[in-house]
Amino acid sequence: MAAIGSIKNMINNAGKDRYYIGIDLSDEFSQVSYACGSEEPVTPSLIAGTDRLCIPTMLAKKYGESTWTYGEEALELSSADEAFPVDRLVERARNGRPVEVETVDYNPVDLLALFIRKCLSRLYSKAPLEKVAAIVITVEEPDEQMIAILGQVVKTLRLKPERVFFQSHSESAYHFIMHQSMDVRSADVCICDLRSGGLKLTLFSENIQTRPHVVIMQERIYEDFVPEDLEGVKNAEGRKNKKDTEFYQILYGNLDGRRVSAVYLLGDGFEGDWCSESLKYICKGRRAFKGNNLFSKGACYGAREKLEPSDAEKMCVFLGEDKLKANIGMSVVRSGEEAYMALLDAGRNWYDSAKECELMMDPGDRLDFIVTPLNGKNPKVVPMYLTGLPRRQRRATRIHLKLSMLSETKVNVIVTDMGFGEIFPPSGLEWESSFVIS
Secondary structure, eight states: OHHHHHHHHHHHTTTTTOEEEEEEOOSSEEEEEEEETTSOOBOOOSSTTSOOOOEESOEEEETTSSOEEEHHHHHHHHHTTSEEEEOOHHHHHHHOOOEEETTEEEOHHHHHHHHHHHHHHTTTTTSOGGGEEEEEEEESOOOHHHHHHHHHHHHHTTOOGGGEEEEEHHHHHHHHHHTSOTTTSSSEEEEEEEETTEEEEEEEEEETTSSSEEEEEEEEEETTOOOOOOTTOTTHHHHHHHHHHHHHHHHHHHHTTSOEEEEEEESGGGOSSTTHHHHHHHTSSSEEEEESOHHHHHHHHHHHHHHSOOHHHHTEEEEOTTBOOEEEEEEEEETTEEEEEEEEOTTSBGGGOEEEEEEEEOSSSEEEEEEEESSSOOOEEEEEEOTTOOOOSTTOEEEEEEEEESSSSEEEEEEEEEEBTTTBOOOOOEEEEEEEOO
8 A cells, every 4th residue: 555655655756856937038128937846936125135036138249258137236237337238139130130248249149048057057956947947938929930040949948849838928928828816817907017118918718618618819009108207207296196087087098888807917117106096997896916927937837737738728718919820720530530620729839730640541642621710700612623643543542741830820831742552652742821810
Protein backbone atom coordinates (compact mmCIF):
# COMPACT_ATOMS: atom_id res chain seq x y z
CA MET A 1 0.00 0.00 0.00
CA ALA A 2 2.86 2.36 0.77
CA ALA A 3 4.25 1.86 -2.73
CA ILE A 4 0.89 2.67 -4.36
CA GLY A 5 0.55 5.80 -2.23
CA SER A 6 4.04 6.88 -3.20
CA ILE A 7 3.23 6.52 -6.91
CA LYS A 8 0.05 8.59 -6.49
CA ASN A 9 2.02 11.34 -4.77
CA MET A 10 4.55 11.35 -7.60
CA ILE A 11 1.74 11.76 -10.15
CA ASN A 12 0.01 14.50 -8.15
CA ASN A 13 3.26 16.41 -7.66
CA ALA A 14 4.51 16.02 -11.24
CA GLY A 15 3.51 19.52 -12.29
CA LYS A 16 4.33 21.33 -9.06
CA ASP A 17 7.93 22.00 -9.99
CA ARG A 18 7.08 23.33 -13.46
CA TYR A 19 7.17 27.06 -14.05
CA TYR A 20 5.17 29.18 -16.46
CA ILE A 21 6.18 32.65 -17.63
CA GLY A 22 4.12 35.42 -19.18
CA ILE A 23 5.76 38.43 -20.86
CA ASP A 24 3.71 41.51 -21.76
CA LEU A 25 5.63 43.35 -24.47
CA SER A 26 4.79 46.89 -25.60
CA ASP A 27 6.75 49.94 -26.73
CA GLU A 28 6.21 51.91 -23.51
CA PHE A 29 6.45 49.37 -20.71
CA SER A 30 6.78 45.60 -20.40
CA GLN A 31 6.12 43.17 -17.57
CA VAL A 32 7.06 39.65 -16.59
CA SER A 33 4.94 37.31 -14.45
CA TYR A 34 5.59 33.73 -13.42
CA ALA A 35 3.78 30.86 -11.71
CA CYS A 36 4.94 27.62 -10.18
CA GLY A 37 2.64 24.67 -10.86
CA SER A 38 -0.97 25.54 -10.04
CA GLU A 39 -0.07 28.56 -7.91
CA GLU A 40 -1.33 32.03 -8.80
CA PRO A 41 0.93 34.12 -11.07
CA VAL A 42 3.28 36.61 -9.43
CA THR A 43 4.64 39.82 -10.95
CA PRO A 44 7.89 40.76 -9.21
CA SER A 45 8.37 44.45 -8.43
CA LEU A 46 11.33 46.40 -9.78
CA ILE A 47 12.08 47.50 -6.23
CA ALA A 48 11.46 45.24 -3.23
CA GLY A 49 8.56 46.39 -1.08
CA THR A 50 6.97 48.52 -3.82
CA ASP A 51 4.36 48.01 -6.55
CA ARG A 52 6.60 49.16 -9.40
CA LEU A 53 5.76 46.41 -11.88
CA CYS A 54 6.37 48.11 -15.25
CA ILE A 55 9.74 47.74 -16.97
CA PRO A 56 10.48 50.60 -19.40
CA THR A 57 10.91 48.94 -22.79
CA MET A 58 14.32 50.34 -23.56
CA LEU A 59 18.03 49.59 -23.59
CA ALA A 60 21.03 51.84 -22.98
CA LYS A 61 24.68 51.29 -23.86
CA LYS A 62 27.20 52.92 -21.56
CA TYR A 63 29.36 55.37 -23.46
CA GLY A 64 32.66 53.85 -24.54
CA GLU A 65 31.82 50.44 -23.05
CA SER A 66 30.22 47.22 -24.27
CA THR A 67 27.84 47.18 -21.30
CA TRP A 68 24.09 47.28 -22.02
CA THR A 69 21.48 48.02 -19.37
CA TYR A 70 17.70 47.79 -19.64
CA GLY A 71 14.50 49.06 -18.10
CA GLU A 72 14.65 51.47 -15.18
CA GLU A 73 18.46 51.47 -15.04
CA ALA A 74 18.67 52.29 -18.76
CA LEU A 75 16.25 55.17 -18.22
CA GLU A 76 18.26 56.53 -15.29
CA LEU A 77 21.65 56.25 -17.04
CA SER A 78 20.41 57.87 -20.23
CA SER A 79 18.74 60.66 -18.23
CA ALA A 80 22.09 61.29 -16.53
CA ASP A 81 23.77 61.31 -19.98
CA GLU A 82 25.92 58.31 -19.04
CA ALA A 83 24.58 55.96 -21.72
CA PHE A 84 23.18 55.96 -25.26
CA PRO A 85 19.42 55.19 -25.08
CA VAL A 86 17.49 52.94 -27.48
CA ASP A 87 13.74 53.08 -26.92
CA ARG A 88 10.68 52.04 -28.98
CA LEU A 89 12.17 48.56 -29.38
CA VAL A 90 9.01 46.99 -30.80
CA GLU A 91 8.48 49.75 -33.34
CA ARG A 92 12.16 49.59 -34.38
CA ALA A 93 11.90 45.82 -34.88
CA ARG A 94 8.82 46.36 -37.04
CA ASN A 95 10.45 48.91 -39.35
CA GLY A 96 13.58 46.76 -39.64
CA ARG A 97 16.06 49.59 -40.07
CA PRO A 98 19.48 49.17 -38.39
CA VAL A 99 19.91 51.12 -35.15
CA GLU A 100 23.10 53.17 -34.99
CA VAL A 101 24.71 53.32 -31.55
CA GLU A 102 28.10 55.01 -31.28
CA THR A 103 28.80 54.53 -35.03
CA VAL A 104 27.92 50.80 -34.89
CA ASP A 105 24.76 49.45 -36.58
CA TYR A 106 22.67 46.94 -34.63
CA ASN A 107 19.90 44.68 -35.85
CA PRO A 108 16.68 45.95 -34.17
CA VAL A 109 15.37 42.39 -33.71
CA ASP A 110 18.60 41.47 -31.91
CA LEU A 111 18.10 44.47 -29.61
CA LEU A 112 14.55 43.35 -28.85
CA ALA A 113 15.87 39.87 -28.09
CA LEU A 114 18.49 41.36 -25.76
CA PHE A 115 15.79 43.25 -23.88
CA ILE A 116 13.67 40.09 -23.47
CA ARG A 117 16.74 38.12 -22.33
CA LYS A 118 17.40 40.72 -19.64
CA CYS A 119 13.74 40.65 -18.57
CA LEU A 120 13.92 36.87 -18.22
CA SER A 121 17.15 37.18 -16.23
CA ARG A 122 15.13 38.84 -13.45
CA LEU A 123 13.42 35.50 -12.88
CA TYR A 124 16.42 33.16 -12.83
CA SER A 125 16.42 32.90 -9.05
CA LYS A 126 12.62 32.51 -8.88
CA ALA A 127 11.85 30.45 -12.01
CA PRO A 128 14.96 28.62 -13.29
CA LEU A 129 14.86 28.46 -17.07
CA GLU A 130 15.55 24.71 -17.12
CA LYS A 131 12.32 24.21 -15.15
CA VAL A 132 10.18 26.51 -17.32
CA ALA A 133 7.57 24.42 -19.13
CA ALA A 134 6.05 27.19 -21.26
CA ILE A 135 6.52 30.88 -22.04
CA VAL A 136 3.86 33.13 -23.56
CA ILE A 137 4.76 36.51 -25.07
CA THR A 138 1.72 38.75 -25.39
CA VAL A 139 1.52 41.82 -27.63
CA GLU A 140 -1.33 44.12 -28.60
CA GLU A 141 -1.38 43.14 -32.29
CA PRO A 142 0.14 39.73 -33.13
CA ASP A 143 -0.08 40.23 -36.90
CA GLU A 144 1.96 38.28 -39.42
CA GLN A 145 4.94 40.65 -39.19
CA MET A 146 4.99 40.64 -35.38
CA ILE A 147 4.78 36.84 -35.26
CA ALA A 148 7.78 36.61 -37.63
CA ILE A 149 9.74 39.04 -35.44
CA LEU A 150 8.96 37.11 -32.26
CA GLY A 151 9.88 33.85 -34.00
CA GLN A 152 13.30 35.34 -34.81
CA VAL A 153 13.66 36.51 -31.20
CA VAL A 154 13.04 32.94 -30.00
CA LYS A 155 15.77 31.67 -32.36
CA THR A 156 18.21 34.37 -31.26
CA LEU A 157 17.64 33.52 -27.59
CA ARG A 158 17.97 29.80 -28.37
CA LEU A 159 14.74 29.04 -26.59
CA LYS A 160 12.95 25.80 -27.41
CA PRO A 161 10.30 26.92 -29.94
CA GLU A 162 7.86 24.23 -28.86
CA ARG A 163 7.76 25.87 -25.41
CA VAL A 164 7.23 29.47 -26.53
CA PHE A 165 3.85 30.78 -27.65
CA PHE A 166 2.46 34.14 -28.75
CA GLN A 167 -0.93 35.70 -28.11
CA SER A 168 -2.77 39.00 -28.22
CA HIS A 169 -3.58 41.24 -25.28
CA SER A 170 -7.22 40.27 -25.79
CA GLU A 171 -6.48 36.57 -25.40
CA SER A 172 -4.32 37.26 -22.35
CA ALA A 173 -7.22 39.19 -20.84
CA TYR A 174 -9.50 36.23 -21.63
CA HIS A 175 -7.22 33.79 -19.78
CA PHE A 176 -7.00 36.20 -16.84
CA ILE A 177 -10.77 36.66 -16.62
CA MET A 178 -11.47 32.92 -16.88
CA HIS A 179 -9.33 32.35 -13.79
CA GLN A 180 -11.18 34.87 -11.64
CA SER A 181 -13.96 34.01 -9.19
CA MET A 182 -17.50 33.62 -10.50
CA ASP A 183 -18.70 36.84 -8.83
CA VAL A 184 -16.20 38.75 -11.00
CA ARG A 185 -17.25 37.10 -14.28
CA SER A 186 -20.92 36.39 -13.54
CA ALA A 187 -21.84 38.80 -16.36
CA ASP A 188 -19.91 40.77 -18.99
CA VAL A 189 -16.48 42.16 -18.08
CA CYS A 190 -15.15 45.54 -19.22
CA ILE A 191 -11.44 46.40 -19.55
CA CYS A 192 -10.32 50.01 -19.99
CA ASP A 193 -6.69 50.28 -21.08
CA LEU A 194 -5.42 53.89 -21.08
CA ARG A 195 -2.10 54.42 -22.84
CA SER A 196 -0.38 57.12 -24.87
CA GLY A 197 -2.16 55.88 -28.00
CA GLY A 198 -5.57 56.46 -26.45
CA LEU A 199 -8.22 54.51 -24.55
CA LYS A 200 -9.00 50.95 -25.61
CA LEU A 201 -12.27 49.68 -24.15
CA THR A 202 -12.93 45.94 -24.44
CA LEU A 203 -16.14 44.14 -23.47
CA PHE A 204 -16.07 40.37 -22.97
CA SER A 205 -19.26 38.31 -23.21
CA GLU A 206 -19.79 34.58 -22.65
CA ASN A 207 -22.64 32.84 -24.48
CA ILE A 208 -23.68 30.04 -22.15
CA GLN A 209 -26.37 28.83 -24.57
CA THR A 210 -23.79 27.16 -26.83
CA ARG A 211 -21.69 24.03 -26.30
CA PRO A 212 -18.91 24.83 -25.82
CA HIS A 213 -19.55 28.32 -24.48
CA VAL A 214 -18.41 30.96 -26.95
CA VAL A 215 -16.58 33.96 -25.50
CA ILE A 216 -16.48 37.00 -27.78
CA MET A 217 -15.09 40.50 -27.42
CA GLN A 218 -16.02 43.95 -28.64
CA GLU A 219 -13.31 46.59 -28.89
CA ARG A 220 -13.63 50.34 -29.19
CA ILE A 221 -10.70 52.74 -29.54
CA TYR A 222 -10.83 56.37 -28.39
CA GLU A 223 -7.62 57.82 -29.81
CA ASP A 224 -8.26 61.36 -28.54
CA PHE A 225 -8.70 60.25 -24.93
CA VAL A 226 -5.08 60.05 -23.74
CA PRO A 227 -3.33 60.17 -20.34
CA GLU A 228 -2.58 63.64 -19.00
CA ASP A 229 -0.37 64.96 -16.21
CA LEU A 230 -2.77 67.32 -14.46
CA GLU A 231 -0.61 68.09 -11.45
CA GLY A 232 0.39 71.74 -11.11
CA VAL A 233 -1.24 72.87 -14.37
CA LYS A 234 -3.40 75.98 -14.63
CA ASN A 235 -7.03 75.31 -13.70
CA ALA A 236 -6.18 71.73 -12.75
CA GLU A 237 -9.56 71.08 -11.11
CA GLY A 238 -11.43 72.21 -14.19
CA ARG A 239 -9.29 69.98 -16.43
CA LYS A 240 -9.85 67.00 -14.11
CA ASN A 241 -13.60 67.53 -14.08
CA LYS A 242 -13.69 67.80 -17.87
CA LYS A 243 -11.70 64.60 -18.30
CA ASP A 244 -13.83 62.84 -15.70
CA THR A 245 -16.99 63.86 -17.58
CA GLU A 246 -15.58 62.63 -20.90
CA PHE A 247 -14.68 59.28 -19.37
CA TYR A 248 -18.10 58.97 -17.74
CA GLN A 249 -19.77 59.56 -21.11
CA ILE A 250 -17.63 56.86 -22.73
CA LEU A 251 -18.49 54.40 -19.96
CA TYR A 252 -22.20 55.25 -20.02
CA GLY A 253 -22.34 54.84 -23.78
CA ASN A 254 -20.89 51.33 -23.53
CA LEU A 255 -22.27 50.00 -20.25
CA ASP A 256 -25.78 51.47 -19.99
CA GLY A 257 -28.39 48.72 -20.24
CA ARG A 258 -25.78 46.00 -20.21
CA ARG A 259 -25.10 43.52 -17.41
CA VAL A 260 -21.48 44.08 -16.41
CA SER A 261 -20.08 42.43 -13.29
CA ALA A 262 -16.56 43.93 -13.25
CA VAL A 263 -14.52 46.78 -14.73
CA TYR A 264 -10.71 46.77 -14.92
CA LEU A 265 -8.80 50.04 -15.25
CA LEU A 266 -5.33 49.45 -16.69
CA GLY A 267 -2.44 51.82 -17.20
CA ASP A 268 -0.75 54.70 -15.41
CA GLY A 269 -3.28 57.02 -17.05
CA PHE A 270 -5.74 56.11 -14.30
CA GLU A 271 -3.40 57.22 -11.52
CA GLY A 272 -4.48 60.22 -9.49
CA ASP A 273 -7.94 61.38 -8.48
CA TRP A 274 -9.27 62.75 -11.77
CA CYS A 275 -11.96 60.08 -12.37
CA SER A 276 -13.83 60.12 -9.05
CA GLU A 277 -17.34 60.53 -10.54
CA SER A 278 -16.67 57.88 -13.18
CA LEU A 279 -15.59 55.49 -10.43
CA LYS A 280 -18.86 56.07 -8.60
CA TYR A 281 -20.74 55.08 -11.76
CA ILE A 282 -18.53 52.01 -12.27
CA CYS A 283 -19.07 50.80 -8.71
CA LYS A 284 -22.87 50.82 -8.92
CA GLY A 285 -23.52 47.08 -8.83
CA ARG A 286 -20.11 46.26 -10.30
CA ARG A 287 -16.68 45.44 -8.97
CA ALA A 288 -13.81 47.73 -9.95
CA PHE A 289 -10.09 46.95 -10.16
CA LYS A 290 -7.02 49.05 -10.93
CA GLY A 291 -3.66 47.68 -11.97
CA ASN A 292 -1.03 47.18 -14.63
CA ASN A 293 -0.23 43.48 -14.76
CA LEU A 294 -3.42 41.93 -16.12
CA PHE A 295 -1.86 41.06 -19.50
CA SER A 296 1.35 39.52 -18.13
CA LYS A 297 -0.64 37.45 -15.61
CA GLY A 298 -3.06 36.47 -18.37
CA ALA A 299 -0.11 35.38 -20.50
CA CYS A 300 1.10 33.30 -17.56
CA TYR A 301 -2.32 31.64 -17.21
CA GLY A 302 -2.25 31.06 -20.98
CA ALA A 303 1.14 29.35 -20.73
CA ARG A 304 -0.23 26.95 -18.13
CA GLU A 305 -3.35 26.27 -20.21
CA LYS A 306 -1.11 24.97 -23.01
CA LEU A 307 -0.05 22.04 -20.83
CA GLU A 308 -2.63 21.88 -18.03
CA PRO A 309 -6.06 22.94 -19.36
CA SER A 310 -8.37 24.10 -16.58
CA ASP A 311 -11.97 22.92 -16.20
CA ALA A 312 -13.27 26.47 -16.79
CA GLU A 313 -11.50 26.86 -20.13
CA LYS A 314 -12.31 23.35 -21.32
CA MET A 315 -15.94 24.49 -21.50
CA CYS A 316 -15.19 27.60 -23.60
CA VAL A 317 -13.81 28.70 -26.94
CA PHE A 318 -12.53 32.25 -27.29
CA LEU A 319 -13.17 33.94 -30.64
CA GLY A 320 -10.85 36.93 -30.61
CA GLU A 321 -9.71 38.88 -33.65
CA ASP A 322 -6.75 36.55 -34.21
CA LYS A 323 -8.73 33.33 -33.82
CA LEU A 324 -9.71 30.84 -36.49
CA LYS A 325 -13.52 31.13 -36.61
CA ALA A 326 -14.36 27.94 -38.49
CA ASN A 327 -13.57 24.25 -38.37
CA ILE A 328 -11.87 22.93 -41.51
CA GLY A 329 -11.87 19.25 -42.42
CA MET A 330 -12.41 16.67 -45.14
CA SER A 331 -14.61 13.68 -45.79
CA VAL A 332 -12.46 10.53 -45.97
CA VAL A 333 -12.99 6.75 -46.06
CA ARG A 334 -11.80 4.77 -43.05
CA SER A 335 -12.23 1.01 -42.84
CA GLY A 336 -14.66 1.17 -45.74
CA GLU A 337 -16.86 3.83 -44.12
CA GLU A 338 -17.09 7.55 -44.76
CA ALA A 339 -15.79 9.68 -41.88
CA TYR A 340 -14.94 13.30 -41.12
CA MET A 341 -11.25 14.16 -40.66
CA ALA A 342 -10.53 17.39 -38.76
CA LEU A 343 -7.69 19.49 -40.15
CA LEU A 344 -7.85 22.91 -38.46
CA ASP A 345 -9.89 23.62 -35.32
CA ALA A 346 -11.82 26.80 -34.66
CA GLY A 347 -10.77 28.79 -31.61
CA ARG A 348 -7.01 28.41 -32.15
CA ASN A 349 -4.74 31.33 -32.96
CA TRP A 350 -4.48 31.54 -36.76
CA TYR A 351 -0.67 31.64 -36.54
CA ASP A 352 -0.65 28.45 -34.45
CA SER A 353 -3.02 26.60 -36.82
CA ALA A 354 -1.32 24.17 -39.18
CA LYS A 355 -1.69 20.57 -40.27
CA GLU A 356 0.37 18.11 -42.31
CA CYS A 357 -0.72 14.61 -43.27
CA GLU A 358 -0.58 12.02 -46.05
CA LEU A 359 -3.63 10.71 -47.88
CA MET A 360 -4.43 8.11 -50.51
CA MET A 361 -6.31 9.63 -53.44
CA ASP A 362 -9.21 7.92 -55.13
CA PRO A 363 -9.29 8.28 -58.95
CA GLY A 364 -9.81 11.93 -59.80
CA ASP A 365 -8.00 15.22 -59.29
CA ARG A 366 -10.24 17.02 -56.79
CA LEU A 367 -9.97 17.60 -53.03
CA ASP A 368 -12.93 18.98 -51.09
CA PHE A 369 -12.41 20.98 -47.88
CA ILE A 370 -15.38 21.34 -45.55
CA VAL A 371 -15.57 24.74 -43.80
CA THR A 372 -17.93 24.92 -40.82
CA PRO A 373 -18.19 28.47 -39.35
CA LEU A 374 -18.94 28.99 -35.66
CA ASN A 375 -21.19 31.98 -36.39
CA GLY A 376 -24.15 29.80 -37.27
CA LYS A 377 -23.72 29.93 -41.05
CA ASN A 378 -24.11 26.70 -43.02
CA PRO A 379 -21.02 24.63 -43.80
CA LYS A 380 -19.55 25.07 -47.29
CA VAL A 381 -17.37 22.89 -49.50
CA VAL A 382 -14.26 24.46 -51.07
CA PRO A 383 -12.82 22.41 -53.96
CA MET A 384 -9.17 22.24 -55.00
CA TYR A 385 -8.18 20.75 -58.37
CA LEU A 386 -4.84 18.97 -58.84
CA THR A 387 -4.48 19.68 -62.54
CA GLY A 388 -2.07 17.30 -64.26
CA LEU A 389 -2.05 14.70 -61.49
CA PRO A 390 -0.83 11.43 -63.09
CA ARG A 391 -3.63 8.91 -63.66
CA ARG A 392 -2.96 5.73 -61.73
CA GLN A 393 -5.02 2.79 -60.62
CA ARG A 394 -7.21 3.08 -57.52
CA ARG A 395 -5.35 3.70 -54.23
CA ALA A 396 -2.03 4.06 -56.02
CA THR A 397 -1.63 7.81 -55.52
CA ARG A 398 -0.31 9.11 -52.24
CA ILE A 399 -0.27 12.86 -51.55
CA HIS A 400 1.23 15.05 -48.85
CA LEU A 401 -1.19 17.71 -47.61
CA LYS A 402 -0.04 20.85 -45.78
CA LEU A 403 -2.48 23.46 -44.43
CA SER A 404 -1.55 26.73 -42.76
CA MET A 405 -3.16 30.11 -42.11
CA LEU A 406 -1.91 33.25 -43.88
CA SER A 407 -4.20 35.43 -41.73
CA GLU A 408 -7.21 34.95 -39.47
CA THR A 409 -9.41 34.43 -42.56
CA LYS A 410 -7.12 33.04 -45.29
CA VAL A 411 -6.15 29.36 -45.56
CA ASN A 412 -3.15 28.20 -47.59
CA VAL A 413 -2.99 24.64 -48.99
CA ILE A 414 0.04 22.90 -50.52
CA VAL A 415 -0.34 19.42 -52.04
CA THR A 416 2.62 17.29 -53.17
CA ASP A 417 2.39 14.10 -55.25
CA MET A 418 4.22 11.34 -53.35
CA GLY A 419 3.54 8.54 -55.86
CA PHE A 420 3.29 4.99 -54.53
CA GLY A 421 6.51 3.21 -53.75
CA GLU A 422 8.79 2.01 -56.54
CA ILE A 423 5.88 1.07 -58.82
CA PHE A 424 4.63 4.63 -59.18
CA PRO A 425 7.46 7.03 -58.32
CA PRO A 426 6.67 10.62 -57.23
CA SER A 427 6.06 12.97 -60.16
CA GLY A 428 7.55 15.97 -58.34
CA LEU A 429 4.36 17.92 -58.98
CA GLU A 430 3.14 20.39 -56.36
CA TRP A 431 -0.04 22.44 -56.20
CA GLU A 432 -0.71 25.48 -54.05
CA SER A 433 -4.00 27.23 -53.47
CA SER A 434 -5.67 29.48 -50.90
CA PHE A 435 -9.21 30.34 -49.93
CA VAL A 436 -10.96 32.76 -47.62
CA ILE A 437 -13.17 31.76 -44.70
CA SER A 438 -16.25 33.98 -44.90
